[in-house]
Each structure stands twice: as C-alpha cells, then as structure tokens.
Amino acid sequence: MAAAVLLFFNFQLNAATNEIIITGGIESARPIGVVPFKYLGNTSLPENLSEVVASDLQRSGKFNPLKLSLMPQFPTTDTEINYAAWAQKGIDMVLVGSVESTGLNQFLVTFELVDVLRAQATGGQAKTLENGKLVMTRDHVIEKRTKTINGSDFRQYAHIISDIVYEKLTGQRGAFLTRIAYIKVLDRDTNPKPYRLVIADYDNVNPTTLLSSPEPLMSPTWSPDGNTLAYVSFENKRSQIYLQDIYTTSRTRLTDFPGINGAPNFSPDGKKLAMVLSKDGNPEIYIMDLQTRNLTRITRNRAIDTEPSWTPDGKSLIFTSERGGKPQIYQVNLASNRKSRLTFEGEMNLGGAITPDNSQLVIVNRTRGDYHIAKQDLKNGDMLVLTNTYLDESPSISPNGSMIIYSVLENGKPALAWVSLDGRFSFKEPVADGEVKSPSWSPFLL
Secondary structure, three states: OOOOOEEEOOOOOOOOOOEEEEEOHHHOEEEEOOOEEEOOOOOOOOOOOOHHHHHHHHHOOOOOOOOOHOOOOOOOOOHHHOOHHHHHHOOOOEEEEEEEEOOOOOEEEEEEEHHHHHHHHOOOOOOOOOOOOOEOOHHHHHHHEEEEHHHHHHHHHHHHHHHHHHHHHHHOOOOOOOOEEEEOOOOOOOOOOOOOEEEEEOOOOOOOOEEEEEEEEEEEEEEOOOOOOEEEEEEOOOEEEEEOOOOOOOOOEOOOOOOOEEEEEEEOOOOOOEEOOOOOOOOOOEEOOOOOOOOEOOOOOOEEEEEEEOOOOEEEEEEEOOOOOOOOEEEEEOOOEEEEEOOOOOOOEEEEEEOOOOOOOEEEEEOOOOOEEEEEOOOOEEEOOOOOOOOOEEEOOOOOOOOOEEEEEEEEEEEEEEEEEEOOOOEEEEEOOEEEEEEEEEEOOO
C-alpha cells in the first residue's frame, strides 16, 4: 500500500450543504465540538462527514457547533483530547473521528462522542463494580462506533452519526436521515414543463425530480413507509390524485372524479387516504380505502371543508372548515362522527397538523392580515406564533416533532424555511431559480 497521507478536512458548515440563512435562535443552542475527522488515505473523499454532521446538528436548533478557528486542538480519538482546554471553551461534548481508506471505494469510519466534563472529573478513568470486582471503565465515552462504508454512502452515514449524537444528547430520536418532497415551479415562458415534483434529503441536498409537468402539481404527501408519494396533478386539465413510487417512479391515478380532487393525506397505517372531493357538490372530506378503492364521506356541510390531516392514532381527522364563517381548524372523530372546533384565536387558522406526540396543533394563523406558522397546545388551548417571516404557508412537521418546514415568501418568491417547534431557532434557504411550494417531510427512513 502506498504511503498514507494524513489530512484534516476543512470545516465550513455550508460547504457540504446548501447555503442557509439563520434567522434566529443560535445563541440559545448548546455548544458542541465537532472536530474535523482525520483522513488516512491518498485519494479524494466523496464527502466531508464532520461538515455534514455539524450542519445537521446546527439545523436542529439544539446545538451550536464550535467554529474551526476557535477549536483548541484537533484530536482524532478520546485519548488525544485535552479535556481542560475544551471545558475552558464552554464545550462539554466533543465528537472526534477518523476515516481510513481500506480498499477500492471502501472506507473505515470510526467516531467517538466524549463527555468532556465527566472525563475531567474522572481523569478519563472511572471505576465500576462488575461481578463483585472494581474494574476500570471509560464511561465518559458516550458512544463509540466503527463501520466500513462505500464512497456513495458517506452522506447517509453522516446523517446516521448525527442521529446517534442527537438522540444520545437529547433523548429524542434524530430526524436527519429523512427526506422532503416539494413542488418546484420554473419559468413558465422558457420551460415547456415548468412544474416539478422533487424529493431531496431533509436539508434539500441531492434533489431529484420525479415528475415534470406542463400543468400544475400540488400537495405532495408521504406514505408512512416513505416509499410512495400522493399528490395532485392537473396534467389532464383537471385535478386528479396520483400515487407514485419514489424508487421505481411508476405511478397510479387514484381519482378522477368531477370537480375537485385534492389534499391527499395518508393514514398512519398507510391503508387509507383522506382527500377532498367536490363530486357531490361542495368540497367535502372523504376517506378512500387504498386496497378496495371504496370511499367514505366524512363531512356534509354547506361550507368548504378541506385540508384533512390524521391524528397520530388514526382515530380522528383534523381539517379546515368555513362552517363558522371564516376558516378554522376542526376535528372529527371517525367512530362517532362527532365534530369539534379547535381554534379560536386570530382571524383564521388553516393547514392544521398534529405533532407525533399528540400534544400540539401546528397551523397557519392569520392575525391582522399576517400569515404565520403557529402552534396550539391541545390540552390548554394556548397558542404561540412561531415565525415572523412573510406569507408563511404549508407547514409540515418532522417525524420526531422537533422542527417544522414551511413555505415562505422571499424577495417576492416562495422559498423553504424551517423553525423549531419551540420557536427559538429558525432558518431559511434562498431558492436560486424558480419557486418552491408545498414542502412535505418524510417519515423516518430507518
């Protein structure tokens, strides 16, 4: 084997990801050291693991990775860490690691998550009782893993590392190994098929166009297994709901009723699809059994009922209705058909969805003419406006319930934006070309 070359990765948070603009909250995030992983090899690497991990952790709103220029050292393993030096920087957790080229497109990745304060207290060695005897342990090493990966798996494995770190330090499952879907609209004058159905990593890296259309596409939504998208297409000059496999790209037309066919939303078990149909007059909420294609009508009202969304237990639907005069969020129990109004604050509330823990209702709230993302506590009814951007719409909740992705107007065009569920951290991503609409966050993929 040729002599190995020892390198450090350059550490710039946005180099391995799309440019983001942090709009608030980073000062309240927990400082963490994500040290550039050392590379032992003589070929170029397909991805910078530590950069992706640092970006993931920063995007979660929970962590504030220390800048490269402020790092006191660049250790590769726990044994090389100067605990006191990191503690002086206000860092209590450090992630270190290495990447070794082991063959053709094969790389051995090793990483350790180290509790600096615990290590300081024990001197890096602690004693524990095991089978009646005191044995030395390194309990300050929170997690240590080694794995051989292919060059094409770098980014995916970086997200896995991020998920591990996030869960170890928050007690909540990470949502970095997930995807988003959205509609992108290019210039209609220069593109014969300007409407695009796009999927990408959760951070909008690696975008892939599943469908290009000359007519509008709308409302993409994920199946619970993450394999299928339901969406609305106007390709045939009228609204129709389609299902599309994201891996084979094969698709099936699900509805072609007269009038509106819209707002599809999968049940938590993936067996049913809620939707809006106007085939019997007004727009109403229906549920379709995906195996039999049988329809069940859920609402029957003179007003418009739209935007159905399932509760996590699959026993109720949340929907938007004008039955009270202006759009508000209602809930219907599917067993009893009993309906109740959930929102009262503001001029109107739209696009409701329940967090995975069934504690919060996420909505678009209009107050004094401004549309903002808000949440309402389902127990006490308290509402908190989370955003201060312009013309916010289409909120979608991450599968762990920690973040919300939504569409925002940026320089007169919709762009993607994210806000934490507590409202403390937010960022947005400018769109280089076209418009971005209707983002939808996937379920967990592993």
